[in-house]
Amino acid sequence: MADRRFIEEFLPIRDIGESSSKEKRIRKGHLSTLHVWWARRPLAASRATIFSSFIPSETNSKKISNSSDFLSKLSKWEYSDDLTILQKARKKIFESNKETWPKILDPFTGGGSIPLEGIRLGLDVSCVDSNPVAVLIQKCALEYSMKYGSIIKEPISQSIETRKNKLIEDFEKWMKWVNEKTRSEIEEFYPKKNPNEILVGHIWCRNITCQNPKCGLSIPVFNQYWLIKTKKEKASLFPFVKDGKIQFKIVGDNYEKFPEGFNPSKGSISNGNIICQSCGFTIEKKHTINEYYEKRTTQKLICSIFTKKGSAGKKFRLSDSEDLKILENATKFLENKINQIKSESNIDPIPNEFIITPDNKEYVKGGLYFNFTTVVLYGKTKWSDLFNPRQTLSLIVFSDYIRKAFSEMLNEGYEKDYAKAIVSFLTLAIGRLANYGSELCHLNPAGGGRIANTFGVHVLKMVHNYMESNPFYESGGGWNTSNEMIKKFLKNVEICPPKPANVKLGTASNLPHSNEYFDAVITDPPYYDNIAYSYLSDFFYVWQKRILYNIEPDLFSTPLTPKSHEIISNLPLIRGMDKNVAKEKFDFLKSKKDFEESLSKAFQEIYRVLKKDGITIVVYAHKSTDGWETLIKSLLKSGLVVTAAWPLNTEMKDRLESRDTAALASSIYMIARKWEKIPLGFYRDVKKELEVYLTKKLEYLWSEGISGADFFISSIGSAVEVFGKYEKVVDDSDSSISPIKLLNDTRKIVTNYAINKVIRGEFASEISQMARFYILWRWAYGNTKVPYDDARKMAQSVGIDIEHEWNKGFIVKENEIISVLGPHERKGEEMSKSPELIDNLHNTLLLWKNESKESIEKYLTEKGYKNSEIFKRVAQAISESLPMESIEKKWLDGFLTGFKSDDSQGGTQSKLF
Template structure:
């Protein structure tokens, strides 16, 4: 049987990506019970997207001529039952269709209507609120079983979904939820343990696991608190300290000074609309010290917290640290960042020589936080904790050091803390923090080794609590004045230096404490148990050596690493060192080695750390990914379908991934962009990141017996003839779902590559083999032409010169029109590490940036060449920048009028380009000097830009002469292009306002 004769799955023909994307985005804000709160793992896929994709991949399309009649009938019964009995559960989008079905069951005799009913169900089921609703679960599982049996699966068995890069567990969890079996594997022990909890232990124990976690979590709290109570004393008045705020210190290196300077980014403690509290630095020049007091803002102004009658002038609350350098409050000398580093390095990072500056407390029966200065009692407790830790370290008989002494490597952009002296994982923790975590680790070991040893599943789940507590209890945790809470360590995929930090009291009952960690984990257990899942299987294995036999899998669905996007193994070492000191019994096998497996992890690491990973370059990554994709095809049944999630930022990355899949023997049949990310996340603000994750749908290029088809040769002329037709069919459907720009380009890859990858090779008439790269050039050209037709709708695009076509396509590719408002990261804490802030102070250029190769392909697809358009595009290294209108003044008006506006108020909006770097767009809102058009522009784009600048300069009469007397406005191409640019420019940019201003003049001028 050929692939063409196989029944198509729903995901090959349609997917309600707009609604699935909405559920995926919303899921980012859901906390309690979500798998993401069980334990940190990076780049975890949203459950909504996974659930929808798995259903659509497993269920046949009832409208396909080869759909098994048994499934079509089962789907008809299921949707009819849904319409008759469950209307109250569904969303507004699917309600009209189901109401119509309820009134007229014969509608489901139409296979297309049945397809849409199934897609509506999938979109509704993607909603987090429906993930444990019995009716949704029962229906999805019935459909999955019906599909499995109709496609040849043995009665009583379930389809097997495999994820060889299981990571955070979203994909295998959703496979179980919809009624499939799941096999999850990963090379790293942390996700293996995490997946065991989710896929094996929660289904095995059900709600009992949550009860056991709460029970034994309370026992650990009781035992640990008993041992550690003296190190976390309550206040004499009964108040409970919930957090201790610390500042690392250096000695001022100003001439004759030597004052101990507390390193603080900000002095704010509470910063709310109705409540402001801050620390005030009190320089004692004579005593050569810096004292502190707490001040509060009342209606009448600032005052001393202890004496409200003591009025204070508006204080400066900027802190002492900026970009890693430290300014002395006494003498004003600024110790440069290099010397700050050297001083902290001499103190092993300075966590244990930091100054306690404030204690945050709560009182039973009272709302809100209170703040007080530290007392001798607080300092004595810290000193006693350090001595206890030293005693325990000396008497430790475990082969592992009490406090993790494994090396913390320097990795620029990932681990910058070693620059400041944090060279071991244990150095990230103050003495008291390390004492607390080592106590919890010991108690977990005792539970595992006791005569009535704790069952493996319960112990593993309690280890999730330890991971959460460790994340909350380092010297890299910040205090957030806006919400009055402490954060956690991994707010991003890196460890950057934090000069002042918050230490949670783990026994306080406040956020970030041990009871909270236990509760978060127990809630996940309860939530997943509510779905009544069957048990999955989890195994530690490399994706390049999969343990399953040939042709045994219904579907491989996976989210592989993207080159060097996330250094998983190195990040996971943070948790690994503590889990090694906690687990016992069978779980110990996962943690035998000193470090997480790094050499064989498929991540391109040579750029992060060339000293440790010289061999793990881009070529190595591509070879390993090809091997992994080959293994996925080997275990996939010949009639099955797989989905690979990919979201790399460069066209080169995409080409390499696609090459790996084709070489591994896959035919790509569809691709769907699902919006899985928040646009304002920190990762998106500081580097190129796709707004969507593209789901590449593929089938094995195999014979019915599982052997690879190698003799299929395609004719280049036939492939080229079919390509534009396929793109023309696909892009309007994407536009209906709101998919435009780069997301639409990548969404076209699947249909385009199906034409190419169905053959073992494609040849020209000469016999020359066509490379994937050569074909992708044609894909880009076809997409560019189709997109341009969409931008200008029914206009004759051939009437526009290359600069106009390129400008329109460039803006469309960036999806600039969808970016609104200012997303500057003002609400993010400023990093102290110079490596993290390097270059931020440089004035950002305006314009719209693309990766050079992407820009070249866009231009080529439009019949243009970048080198001929240097008055529109500036190429610099690996980036290409579409010039803002203000920078084209000299070209458009001549040297004597070349000045751009300066001074005045700025309005900026963050424009996320998808292939380059974060770019600030928009120009200064200021006055221009007088502008006069001496020579009308040669192209339509030039003339539109001239008109925009005249409007911006306030030259109303000159603009009128230009449009009417000079004739620029009498050319309808001028207005069509202006209208297109108005739709494409981001709403917060000057360009958008200027072109709209020109358009507003049209009617009044009789044009």
């Protein structure tokens, strides 16, 4: 095979990125619908990068263009099951690799995106993961579906044949069997009020007693009161006081009219503080949490959601005494069912394992907790606490019949491994049922009254008014939806070659493979402190082990998922104790240093198992430069040499815009080889090489539409291509230059390039450091908040010490977060005497907002900006960097319309009004 691969020379990043971001909206047949796993890589990007890693580089421009066009097509979802396209890709890989199928490994397999696309392209795939929930997903998606899910052609006559997928048929058979058995036991607890209704679910709320001694009402806790809020329909709950109680009625389209002055978006709780709807008394967050923890709160069923046969949309009805009686009966039935299962199966069906805390104990008030499990502060300290009695009942009965289904299959003569495969898919369906069936789910009014699942984000936080779904509802979070999702996935992958992945429970720092075994290692390693996979996946593990403990004992023999081998820095995630004190007291907590050492071992193992002419792709998308520095140091220690780096857009635009803190749209795909490094590089030479290469690479990234924070992060991978090929970089006095210093140099190069591009060149050198920082911030982060260390490094790149500037002007520090204020968040008197351009611009905008034309002219004349092209260009650059909905942008655009052309001096100048 050619020494250089196509991916090392070129990649159509715009097209692949577009396919990847679009893919996030796909549900039918997509791997993501099989079971929750966090931060899965897009299939489009995985497919394209794997393919381009196994075909040779091209020098002919026409061949490059043809390969690029094919890559763009291959990355599209609509071609993921197109046999013609896939066979062409497989043929190209096979011929480019001496007519052998390359062997690839993903040592951090997670949700399985990378290996799935390897199988789809015909490769021999191996997977390793330390998490049993992830391994179960992988066995279903990458092993069982390939082993048992091939199409069987059966002749009906001489001219007609039928195509069957036995796995799909048998899976559907047992899904229905489990559903019918469960329905026969508990359907009575999900009744219809009339034959034309279909119950969707229920709305619950927590209740807390007003602490005003003169009031004492039970306050229903709602974040907001909307039930449905779409363009076509709007309805909400309306709270009112009657007979000494806070009661509700439903208002809106097809109900009573909205009361005048009522705002359904304003609930009874805001930022943890609860306001009594009767007396107006405020219960502070600290007291609220204490009341919850001490179990001095209650929960109440408020209303039911249903649809009517033959009509679209959701309907709502207040709950009544009949609904409460049904709940009472369900609770009694649950008690009996628990005892029955204990007697028959010798297991406790209730997941009473505690939600683990940093000290590996059940949370107690005032103790340690993680920032991603704040639900424990409210007394939800066990996994069973996250489900109400009826939700618990449905989960334990479905689980019970899945266990029984395994025995039934064996009795019917199924091979044990095949029965295990079907039961594993059924167990994934239980995971989805739990995800849509906990007290942490909520109603999504803007989504037409649909349920929002537990893991919309990767945290477990308190939901005060939650939605309970009907598990027998044919859509949404019901059992039947799980059935359809899994069937569609199996249908999508039946076109894959029958080459099951080799799936192993293990650790990336001690791989179970021989030296130089793989042609490629392609992986998405953990992101520093971003996602605590082992802790979050316990949510699913506690249910899955109750089904598979005897069927998959290698995966489900421990009380909770193993934590010791997870590569993570969880020390930054603890709350309730100083981090340094916590590390001394609990040495099993993992610091940045621990993370770096573990990741270094993993990369060393990757180096060991990779063939000499093999290729590695490392995918990384952490937004903090701290996380990136740790990754780079670990990668360089392993001996791998980075030969290319590409940013691929992998996030939906609307998802990014909804965030309050900085996020990346792109993941960086770094390509590395097992090549000999250059023994020594001199800093002065390396720095020049860095400037020349980065400028060329930045031009390409800019032309491909990479911008903002992604532009900075993308440059890191490109910089490592330069300095990572040296064993050692030294200065003129023979002192070693650290990668951190070289990354700082990179930031300065990128900063200067970006400023020149944003300002459009000619005035960049004439503006102050503070103005450069402000423009750069708005371009990179917009209005979002940024971790202190990232902000510090950006400030450093323009020559500012951020510690000397915060809380004096537009830079504000709150805890470990930095934000940059806009003009609408500042006061004119604070800025009027400042010589700083940004302060003058902000003050001008305040004057413009107050419609004081004469004051603006006078002020700008005094400051020397009345006819300043620099002033105008800075204002334009900031405006062009901000989203359309930004208040600052609207003010800037309004103000800029006051600049008009003046040709009186033979040229074009800009002036105000």
